[in-house]
Structure formats: structure tokens, C-alpha cells
Amino acid sequence: MSHFTVGIVGISGYGGGEALRIIAQHPNLRLIYAAGESSAGSMLGSRFPSLRQDLASLVIQKFDPDALPELDLLIASLPTNQSREPLAKISEKTRIVDIGGDHRYVDGWTYGLADVWPDKIRGTRRVANPGCYPAATLGALAPLLHHKLIDPTHIIVDAKSGVSGAGRGSGDNKFGYAEVNEDLCAYGLLKHTHMPEIKQTIATIGGHEDGLVFTPHLIPMTRGILTTIYARGEADTARCMEAARSFYADRPFVRVMDSAPHTKYASGSNYIFLHYAADPARRLVMALAAIDNLGKGAAGQAIQNANLMLGLPETTGLDTPSIWP
Amino acid sequence: MSHFTVGIVGISGYGGGEALRIIAQHPNLRLIYAAGESSAGSMLGSRFPSLRQDLASLVIQKFDPDALPELDLLIASLPTNQSREPLAKISEKTRIVDIGGDHRYVDGWTYGLADVWPDKIRGTRRVANPGCYPAATLGALAPLLHHKLIDPTHIIVDAKSGVSGAGRGSGDNKFGYAEVNEDLCAYGLLKHTHMPEIKQTIATIGGHEDGLVFTPHLIPMTRGILTTIYARGEADTARCMEAARSFYADRPFVRVMDSAPHTKYASGSNYIFLHYAADPARRLVMALAAIDNLGKGAAGQAIQNANLMLGLPETTGLDTPSIWP
Amino acid sequence: MSHFTVGIVGISGYGGGEALRIIAQHPNLRLIYAAGESSAGSMLGSRFPSLRQDLASLVIQKFDPDALPELDLLIASLPTNQSREPLAKISEKTRIVDIGGDHRYVDGWTYGLADVWPDKIRGTRRVANPGCYPAATLGALAPLLHHKLIDPTHIIVDAKSGVSGAGRGSGDNKFGYAEVNEDLCAYGLLKHTHMPEIKQTIATIGGHEDGLVFTPHLIPMTRGILTTIYARGEADTARCMEAARSFYADRPFVRVMDSAPHTKYASGSNYIFLHYAADPARRLVMALAAIDNLGKGAAGQAIQNANLMLGLPETTGLDTPSIWP
Amino acid sequence: MSHFTVGIVGISGYGGGEALRIIAQHPNLRLIYAAGESSAGSMLGSRFPSLRQDLASLVIQKFDPDALPELDLLIASLPTNQSREPLAKISEKTRIVDIGGDHRYVDGWTYGLADVWPDKIRGTRRVANPGCYPAATLGALAPLLHHKLIDPTHIIVDAKSGVSGAGRGSGDNKFGYAEVNEDLCAYGLLKHTHMPEIKQTIATIGGHEDGLVFTPHLIPMTRGILTTIYARGEADTARCMEAARSFYADRPFVRVMDSAPHTKYASGSNYIFLHYAADPARRLVMALAAIDNLGKGAAGQAIQNANLMLGLPETTGLDTPSIWP
Numbered sequence A, B, C, D: 001m002s003h004f005t006v007g008i009v010g011i012s013g014y015g016g017g018e019a020l021r022i023i024a025q026h027p028n029l030r031l032i033y034a035a036g037e038s039s040a041g042s043m044l045g046s047r048f049p050s051l052r053q054d055l056a057s058l059v060i061q062k063f064d065p066d067a068l069p070e071l072d073l074l075i076a077s078l079p080t081n082q083s084r085e086p087l088a089k090i091s092e093k094t095r096i097v098d099i100g101g102d103h104r105y106v107d108g109w110t111y112g113l114a115d116v117w118p119d120k121i122r123g124t125r126r127v128a129n130p131g132c133y134p135a136a137t138l139g140a141l142a143p144l145l146h147h148k149l150i151d152p153t154h155i156i157v158d159a160k161s162g163v164s165g166a167g168r169g170s171g172d173n174k175f176g177y178a179e180v181n182e183d184l185c186a187y188g189l190l191k192h193t194h195m196p197e198i199k200q201t202i203a204t205i206g207g208h209e210d211g212l213v214f215t216p217h218l219i220p221m222t223r224g225i226l227t228t229i230y231a232r233g234e235a236d237t238a239r240c241m242e243a244a245r246s247f248y249a250d251r252p253f254v255r256v257m258d259s260a261p262h263t264k265y266a267s268g269s270n271y272i273f274l275h276y277a278a279d280p281a282r283r284l285v286m287a288l289a290a291i292d293n294l295g296k297g298a299a300g301q302a303i304q305n306a307n308l309m310l311g312l313p314e315t316t317g318l319d320t321p322s323i324w325p
Helices: A014-021 A085-087 A131-145 A197-206 A237-247 A297-312 B014-024 B082-089 B132-146 B195-206 B237-247 B295-310 C014-023 C086-087 C132-146 C195-206 C237-247 C293-312 D012-022 D085-088 D132-146 D195-206 D236-248 D293-312
Strands: A004-009 A029-035 A073-076 A095-099 A127-128 A156-160 A213-218 A225-231 A254-256 A272-279 A284-291 B004-009 B029-035 B075-077 B096-099 B126-128 B155-161 B213-218 B224-230 B254-256 B270-281 B284-291 C005-011 C029-035 C075-076 C095-100 C125-130 C155-161 C213-218 C225-232 C254-256 C272-279 C284-291 D004-009 D031-037 D073-076 D093-096 D126-127 D154-160 D213-218 D225-232 D255-257 D272-279 D286-290
Touching: A004 A014, A004 C254, A014 A029, A014 A073, A014 A225, A014 A297, A095 A297, A095 C155, A127 A237, A131 A156, A131 A197, A131 A225, A131 A272, A131 A297, A131 B014, A131 B254, A156 B224, A156 C195, A213 B075, A213 B224, A213 B284, A213 C195, A225 B126, A225 B155, A225 B213, A225 B284, A237 A272, A284 A297, A284 D073, B004 B295, B004 C075, B014 B075, B014 B295, B075 B295, B096 B270, B096 B295, B132 B155, B132 B195, B132 B237, B132 B270, B132 B284, B132 B295, B132 C132, B132 D085, B155 C155, B237 B254, B237 B270, B284 B295, B284 D293, C005 C014, C014 C075, C075 D255, C086 C095, C086 D195, C132 C155, C132 C195, C132 C213, C132 C225, C155 D154, C155 D225, C213 D225, C225 D154, C225 D213, C237 C254, C237 C272, C254 D154, C284 C293, C284 D213, D004 D012, D012 D031, D012 D293, D073 D293, D093 D132, D093 D293, D132 D154, D132 D213, D132 D225, D132 D272, D132 D286, D132 D293, D236 D255, D236 D272
Parallel strands: A004 A029, A004 A073, A073 A095, A095 A127, A156 A213, A254 A272, B004 B029, B004 B075, B075 B096, B096 B126, B155 B213, B254 B270, C005 C029, C005 C075, C075 C095, C095 C125, C155 C213, C254 C272, D004 D031, D004 D073, D073 D093, D093 D126, D154 D213, D255 D272
Antiparallel strands: A156 A225, A225 A284, A272 A284, B155 B224, B224 B284, B270 B284, C155 C225, C225 C284, C272 C284, D154 D225, D225 D286, D272 D286
16 A cells, blocks of 8 residues: 655644544555644644554654655645745645645646546645635535536625634634634625635636625534525526536535535535525525535645545545534 | 513413513513413422512413403413414403514514514504514614615525524424534525515515525524625615614614624624625625524514503613623 | 712623623612723723613723722722732722632631621622632532531532633633533642632631632533532431521522522522532532522622622612523 | 444434444444434435445334344444343344443443453453443543552542433433533432442442442533542552553553543544542542543444454554544
């Protein structure tokens, strides 16, 4: 069995931690390097107390791109605006999946929407992982755009995310338990940071784009994203479902459901659950997607991309059921 | 100080319980009757262990409309389809607020959208309390419809509710803690039961109605509703905010906020928090409302209606801050 | 009706916020001053969006003990070690209740265990409010100690608290939603900071003290404390219940329950719920107490103390039911 | 690689579901039979939407012990008092692990405390899996009892469990989300059903037993058990830690921690996390254990037992990190 050496940068964060959890179960990846700002110097096992002993004893490094061991793959999960410079220094021999946002739609990097265009990703060496909101949104929209069932210029995305999507250690108390628990709010009205990424991909698949409306909401739960999308089109429900089923035929991580999906279907996994409902009389097409924001929305898709880049079967190490209840 | 005798039917449910909590703090209402299916025969204090002694010793009755004491006011919170017949038997001398859904837009009953048309409610004797989703939706839409800032035929309501909105004791485990916690889903796509009520009120205020899209979601929290509404119109943000502020000038329970409201702003209170954002270039008007589904969405608005019916100052017994955190 | 002018210091924190919520409903207290570190300069209404207009327009000050308005009462809720010096400067004319921990068992200050010794508090001008864990622990123990039903030298307190007990704005992510949700832990084994306060009161009521074991736990909920206490004694359950019922006869905020209490019984209120179970064969006496850590554990008891200090009926402004569900 | 055919009875419940999740990742177990009361007739994939296709298409049966396929292993997770009769009918060729409570300390069945006495389990064909509370309690106590560091006749166990421990589908609303969320309570004071099982094992390891005090609490979270144990003994902290470390040397699922464990350390895994603190001056020894009630407390330990029964390496299919955050 072929083995590849792997490193993770940003191990103290939720994305890096989830990458570690998946890699620990992956038969072909061997973690030999982990770097993190707040945890440098301690052993992996002190942060992740359920690791196997061989992983637990790895010492967390301060990230220095000039002093990396030889790696077949690096998973980078750094804060926004902190990865361009250091990742540019890393040898082409090392494949990189950037979970962070700095390389999306940047020259030389492939946008890693793995369920939609796996062939673009196979064998590449620099992949920008989609953001968590775009992963859920674009997964639902792609079949409709591809089959021209909706007008790409009138799309409304009402998105809801668990709190881990805000990242760890913001330093203020905005995401403190007693603030977030039993609360619900929208934020970033008409100006959310993920909009350009979504718009660009809509244009790529749908031909053009205009007027996307994207409203994120913070939900009192740890993991999960649900996007409820309202678009214009004449197709009925059956046509939309069929379009999604044919578009994603043989795609192993996409499940087109007969009823509205729950985020819990996806907890701890790389799956995306889709559902469609349409009312031609109102020219309305609704699309719903449920993912784990740390799975398909971050580390799950990152490892799916890594599998494609390394020539491994796409589901390797990812084919495990969600956690329930 | 004038005193009115009050009864509550449906005391075992969440709506009835919240009515009890408010009435216990109301200076002009004296509870002398409480009825409930599952709790008949026990004392109020055994169900609500923090009640004052005078209320705690009241014995819960099995509801019998033919054997009511003389009441100035009855708050009814019965399951759907169970209130028409019994409430019809009750003397006109007893004012009734029906928190349940059976009398909304029914002849002889006033639709109790208290913040919007208090004058219709003052002095009436039969009021149908709005549903929780309609309360949040219509509170946000009314100023836009009244000022003709949006097209009443193209409204999308993406609504999110805490679990207490589903009522108590459904008997299955669909709303069990381990099922709902850390989960999020949409339900009733394109066919939710509250749609007719919302549509009728849109038509009443906005002149006509067509094509309402309403999508409810279940949120892992106990209390709270947030509606995120997408409509068509040319107005900008300032115009919408100004319309809401003038429409609700002097309305004591409506707060038009400078930023997106949190449901927690409203927890345990009768307030509704509104916010608007518009993008004329896209002909988009967004309206947001946050309420407590058991407050403005049920018992709070019921007591506001009762105050209006009884000729009391509208805020009597309701002018208390929300619970935080 | 007599009116007293009141100030709150520490309005940005959870304790100060809860004091504000109670004072807003209190018929004899008029808030004219509010101070807070992080919120100075803004209006109260911007932090507490459901306040009545008269309170909402009050501007939050930076706390300066030399520049206070004339106040009949000051509620202080400052971080540990920050209240001794400034509060010492305040005129004797202003009564003070210190919710913080700096004046507990300090000369010149009365320990405000209001349900146990109201007569010591009546008319005093400096009261140190009990900590939240001590409030729950001592409320349960007092009748047993007073009636000499347990050995004061062998008491084990297993205490569980919601997250708001940790205060607001610690600045690190230890109490972040995604860290605390779905997690449970003990902390401060054999060395918790509240132990001296509890031990001193055990000695005061029970004659002597030795060997207290106190283990706090963090529970994934916002409000509530439950203490499960294991002590040694020969009494049976009936004797313990009877002792508590006679000890607390006529005490309005204490409820001795026939079964184990839920913390939710107390949410948003100043009540304490007690229950006892004993097994003479094992010389075991168990005592349970449930409170809201921000109610009886902080601001509720503070206002109860203030009522006693000001000569008001003890339940004024506090006689409201808990929030449910 | 050797393969064994497996069946699960009780697939609709939380224990059966977790067994399914683990078996789906187990390299040597092949699920060919699943039975469940409420889900009979539907496909596994309709209940567990993230299953691989080969498992998803398995049709759930109504359990009939006379019509089982040939199985190497059956995992039974039936309600109390419903497994003795049907399991007695099953051929000795089929090994059985009973997650339910009916065969604990019953003749012919081995009590499956896998971390403590793996050698008793190896090669046996009938194993009664420990209950979730006993698993956490006995895991912590075993080293202390074995090394005679505590008095087996004076043990107090204060246990806290997430809601999934109550099982699924009780049919009443006691475990409804709005009832349990933001609530905390003790139950079954001095008479909990798991006490005999714990007492018997204490006697087995510790020589004799008397006077166990066991107090379970319900915590508003889905998964996790924490036991906080108070015992009598002269040992200091270092001695207790050392005793645990030597007792569990080489046991792969036991982690003796330097500080108090969090239940989240164990989420989704078969690990048990232990910690000890002692105060010889008070003759006090404290022991803490954190597990996932569905992992070490049910399905995790069941598969560990199955591995031992089948002659597989004990960690096969179980050596995966916990889910975090």
C-alpha cells in the first residue's frame, strides 16, 4: 500500500483539528509534521487526548516554511491573509491544500470543488479548498446551473451555520457560550465575505452571474451548515431532482434526498445532502444543502482533494458514517 | 385599581404556561380558573413550582365550557381543531383571546395583530391571536406594505423557530433532546400551515397578494423566532427604516434596530425587533424580525390584546425587560 | 410609595445585567446611575435593547467613586480584587450590596445570606452578597446544621454550574460555545476559591467545621446551579425535610420540594429549591439545592438584601415566577 | 483478512445505531442482518443517510430469533426485560454481546468489563456489556480497589449523563428538547437501577462491598458521562495515579490524565479518561472518569468485547480519535 507523508499547519484551529482526525483514520497518509501558533512546543496528544500513541507523541512546531521536512502533502489551515507568503516558499514537490481563504480563484491554484469537477483536481499540486458556505451553496446550485434550470442572475441564498464556522479563539466574548446559546441572528447583510467566491463559481458553471443575495446566520450548535436557496426557473420538483441525480451520478459523497435534509445527517462526515422543491406557477426553484462545516466545508473536502491529487481512490479514509445522535 | 377575573385553558402547554407567568405579574388580572388536559386535578403549584402561594393553590380543572366560573377574560391555548365548539358556548360577557389557530380570519373574531391595528382590538370581545410565525413575519412586513415599498406578490419568508414552537407533548420522539440538539432542518417546503394566515394579512394591508413563499426551519434552541424576508422594491435602506419608524411611532413593543436583531433580545418579552436592508440596484428589500415565539408569538401578544380589550394601558404587566443572558 | 435612588457598577457583566433587569421591574427602586468598563459612554438601551425608554436613555459611566450622584443604594458587581479600594470611598449614606467576592467575611460588612438570617441584614448599610456556589450550598445545609442533623466536619459538596457563572468576557476561548457545548468537566479539585466562604458559614451555623470537600463542575447551559451534598447523620428523610420546612417556615423564597429539584424551576428568579434524602443505615444525609446562579446566586439575592436594608417588604420586585420552558 | 458475519438487534435505538456506525468502519466485521421494532421493513439507508451503498440497501427485519441467518456475532440492544427469552433461542455458534441489561451477572454470561478483565472475555460466546454508568464508575474504581487504596464499603458516586443515555422514543415528553435544554437535575436518589451491577463488581474486585451511594444526574447534552467519585483511603494523589497507570499499563483504551478529564475527550470513541486526586489528611480519595455513554458505555465496549471474543486485535475498528469540537 502506498504511503504519503503529510503535514498540517494550523493544528490548533478547528479545521486543522478535523484534518488531523481524518488523517488519523486514513490508510495511506502518515502525519509527520504539525504546526500551530498557540500550541507550539507541546505534544499532539496533549491537545488531542484520544490520539493513538504514535501520533500523540508528535511535537507541534512553530510554522516555518523554510524548515519543513520533506512532505508529499501539506494541509494548511491558517487565518485569512496569513498564508500567501509562507505557502509561496514551499517546494512544488509538496502538494498543498489550502483550507484557508487566501488562494481561492488565485492563479496557479485550482479551486477544489471536488464533487463538481474532480477531473480538474486530479494530479494537481495546489488546491484552494472552498469555504464552508460556498461548499454548501455551490454543491446545491451546480446541477441547476449546469442544466440551465435556474436564472444565474437571481439567486437568494439564506445560509445557516453552527458556531465552529467562526473559528476558534477570536479573543472576544462574541462567541462565548452564554452569548450564543439560545440565540439566533443574521449578520453581514448584503456584504458577506464569501460572496465573491460564490459569484465566481456561479459564473463559471452558469455562464454569467449577477445579483447574488447571500445572508448568513449564526445557529446555536457546534457543527453544521444548511443553505436554503431561492432561485427562478420553470422546472418542477421532479426535473430538479433528476438533474441533481444525473449530475452527481457516481459521485460518492453527494446524496440527493427525497425530503429536506438535516445537518445532523452530515455530522463528522464529508457528505453533502441535497434536496429540491419547485413551483413552476411561481417560477420558483428551491435548493437545500446540508453539510458539516468542518467536513465538506473544510477538512473533509480537503482530504477528498488530497486523495484526488495523490491519485488515491477518492473515498479513501472518508467513507465513514456520520455521528448520530 | 380595577381588577378583572381571568381563566386560562390549556395550562399544561407552553403557551398556557407563558400566559400564566405573565398574568402572575399583571397588576389588574386575577387568575381564578385554570384548565388543562394532562394536569387536571393537580394544583398549579405542582406544575409551576415558583408561583406565589395564592396562585400555587389553585386546582387545575378539566375544561368544561358549561361549567366556567364568571370570568372577565379567558385565554384559550388549545390544540388545533379543538377550540371552535367549546369556545362557542361561552357567554359574550367573557372576553376571549384564542392563542390557538382555530379562529384566525373567522367571522366574529378580530385578528389580533396588536402592534399594527390596536384600534380594531380595543373593546372587542373575541380576538384570534396571530400564530408565532405570522406575528414575526407580519410585524416586519406591515410598514413596507402600508407604504407600498414592496411588491406584495413576490415575498419570500425564510423563518427560523426554536423548538417550543412545536408545542409540548407531541408523543413521538421527533422533538426529543438527542434528536434536535446539534441539528437544523427546514420542513413543510411550499406548504406550511401558517401560509393562509400570512397571505390574508398581506392582502389586507398590501391590497393584494400572490405567490408568498414561506419556509420554516427548526433551530436547536427553546425560544425565539427570526424571520429573514426577501421582497422586491426600489426603496433604499434608509427609506425602509424610516417607513418602519414612522409606522410604529409610539407603538411600545416595536423596536426598529440599527443592526440585525438577535432573538435573545426578545427572550421572555412581548417585544418585536425589526431591521431592514435594501439594495435598489437589485430591486431587493430585506426585512428581519426577531421575537420570542411564546411572547409576541403567543402569550405576550395575547395579554397585549387583553389589555386593549379591557381598556387597560396596553403595556400593563408586559413592560419588563427580556432575560439575558 | 417610597422611592430610592439606585446605581449599578459593573453593568456590562452578567451579574450587573441581571440586577438591571430586576430593578427595572421593582416598584420602589429608581435607577439613576450605571457604570461599566467596556460599555462606558454608550446608552443603556444600546446594551439592553428591551429596556423601557426612561432607562434606555441613561448613559453608562466609567466608574469613579469620587464622582457618584447621591444614591440610596449601590449594587456593585466588579471583578475580584477590584472593589475594596473604590467602595471604601463611598459615603455611608449610600447603602452598598457587593455582588463580587471582596467583602465576604470582612469586618464592617454583613454576609448577606438573606434566607437564613434576614434580621442581621435589616437596616445594615454594607452587605457582602454570597457567591453563587455558597448560596446554593449553604441554603441546603443551614437547616441540617442548625438542627444538628449532620456532622459539620464531614461534608462533600458536588456542585454543578451553568456557564454564565464563569462571568463574561474572560478573553480566552475556554468558554467559547464550540468548546463548552456538549462538554462536561470538573475543575479546581480540592482547591476551589469558594471553599473558605462556605467553611466560615458552616462554622458559624454548625459550631465548627473541618474537612469540607467541594467539587465544582461546568455544565453546558447558561444559567443554573445544582448542588448535590453528601453528609453524615442519623436522621431519616422525613426528619430532614421537616427540619428544612420548619427552619424556612415563612421564608418566601425557599421551597422545600417533595422530589429532586430541577435548576429550571429557578430560572430567572430568586427562589431556591431544596430536597433531602437520607439513609440512616448508612449514616447518610443527602441535601440538594437548585438555584439560578444569577438570581439567588447573584442579583436576585442582592435585591432581596437591598429590600431588607431599605426596610421594604422582602419580596418587593422579586415575586415573579421563573421562566419556563 | 478474516471476516465475520454480524447482526444487530435494536437498530432503531441509539445503542444499535452506534454499533452500526462502528461496524461500518470495522475491517473484519460484515453486517448482514439488522432488526428493529419501529423501523422494520425500511432500508438501513433510510434511517442512516450517510451509510455506504452496500450497507444502505440492507432491509431492516422484525426480530425473530427463530429466523436468523447464520451469524458469527450478534449485537443485541433491546429494551430491559425483552432479551432473555429470544436470546436464549439463539445457537451457540453465534456469539452474542448483549448491550441491554438483562444478562449482567447472569449464569452463563461473562460480564464484559473489557479494560479490566480482557482475559475472561477472550474466546467466550456470551458477554453482557456493562451499563453506561457502571462502565464509567468501575473503570475509575478498579485500580483503587485492586490495590486496596480505598475502603470498598464507603463509596459515593456522583454521576452525570447526557440525554442519549435515557434511550430513544420513551413516548412521553420528559426528554423533549424544550424540557431538557437549560435544565439539570438529579434523579433516582438512593435507588438507581444500576446500583446492583456496580455493587457486584466492587465486591468482585474489592473483596467485599457495602453502602454504595450512587446519584445519577441528567445533563443537557447528547453524549457523555462523567463520574465524580468520593472514597475513603490514606493514599495521596501520586499513589492513586501510579496505581491506575500500572493497573492499566498496555490497556489501549484507558487514558490516565494529569488533570480532570472532559467528556468531550471521549465523544464518539471507546476511550475512558481517568484522573485521581487525594487528600490523605481527610482520608479522601477522589476518582473521575469521562466516557461517551454510547462508546465505552455501550457500543464501543460491545465491539471491544466482540474483538476479544473473535480473537481479533482488541483495537480493531475502534482506534479512531474522538470528534472535536
